[in-house]
Amino acid sequence: MRTRIKICGLRDAATARQVALLGADAIGLVFYPPSPRHVSVALAAEIVAALPVFVASVGLFVNASVENVSAVLEKVPLDLLQFHGDEDLAFCSQFGRPFIKALRVKPGINLLEYAASFVSPLCRGILLDAWVDGVPGGTGESFDWQALPNEWPLPLILSGGLHPENVAAAIACVQPWAVDVSSGVEQCKGIKDLVLVESFVRAVI
Numbered sequence: 001m002r003t004r005i006k007i008c009g010l011r012d013a014a015t016a017r018q019v020a021l022l023g024a025d026a027i028g029l030v031f032y033p034p035s036p037r038h039v040s041v042a043l044a045a046e047i048v049a050a051l052p053v054f055v056a057s058v059g060l061f062v063n064a065s066v067e068n069v070s071a072v073l074e075k076v077p078l079d080l081l082q083f084h085g086d087e088d089l090a091f092c093s094q095f096g097r098p099f100i101k102a103l104r105v106k107p108g109i110n111l112l113e114y115a116a117s118f119v120s121p122l123c124r125g126i127l128l129d130a131w132v133d134g135v136p137g138g139t140g141e142s143f144d145w146q147a148l149p150n151e152w153p154l155p156l157i158l159s160g161g162l163h164p165e166n167v168a169a170a171i172a173c174v175q176p177w178a179v180d181v182s183s184g185v186e187q188c189k190g191i192k193d194l195v196l197v198e199s200f201v202r203a204v205i
């Protein structure tokens with residue numbers, strides 16, 4: 001079975017639909033105002049409404065307030081939440097929605113212990129991203145895949161600096177359940193390139 005694909009940081013309905021038609025299993029919507037990929041609640045609702053059936057919508061938050069996440073959930077029918085900051089299990093679980101938790105790979109972090117602390121009914125996976133000081137994600141930076149454990153207590157989503165030329169090698173090395181990409185399929189920050197999206201999807205094995 002092919003590795004699942006999430007393309008993150010969509011900012012218009014037509015491109016999101018195209019990305020889905022090219023083979024993405026999920027698209028990500030960034031609710032983090034400092035990001036160049038940030039979307040408003042109204043735009044996110046429009047994008048989700050344009051997706052073909054069976055393509056999942058994922059809302060990405062970074063250390064957002066409860067009120068902020070709840071306000072998005074009231075208006076946007078997201079399938080999954082992605083918490084990309086320092087949120088703990090209690091924070092992530094309180095919305096009663098399935099979620100994935102990002103972990104930025106940094107020397108000294110016990111990756112398996114961290115992942116094990118999120119094993120719970122609503123946590124559907126651990127997403128690994130590169131650690132870049134001062135920027136929570138979407139940096140286009142990768143990390144050393146060779147250093148990762150082979151077995152994980154939750155489905156693994158690999159991200160961080162993936163692009164059409166390295167994604168097959170990353171999958172062969174890590175064998176994740178899914179891959180997630182933003183910068184590697186963009187013309188410039190926040191603008192997706194459908195040719196790169198197509199090449200990325202084709203390269204995923």
Ligand SMILES: O=C(O)c1ccccc1N[C@@H]1O[C@H](COP(=O)(O)O)[C@@H](O)[C@H]1O
Binds near residue numbers: 062129140
């Ligand atoms: O995409 C963003 O702007 C973003 C902002 C803040 C936190 C996470 C963000 N994106 C996620 O970052 C990783 C890696 O992205 P990249 O492919 O290296 O650019 C990915 O999981 C995105 O969902």
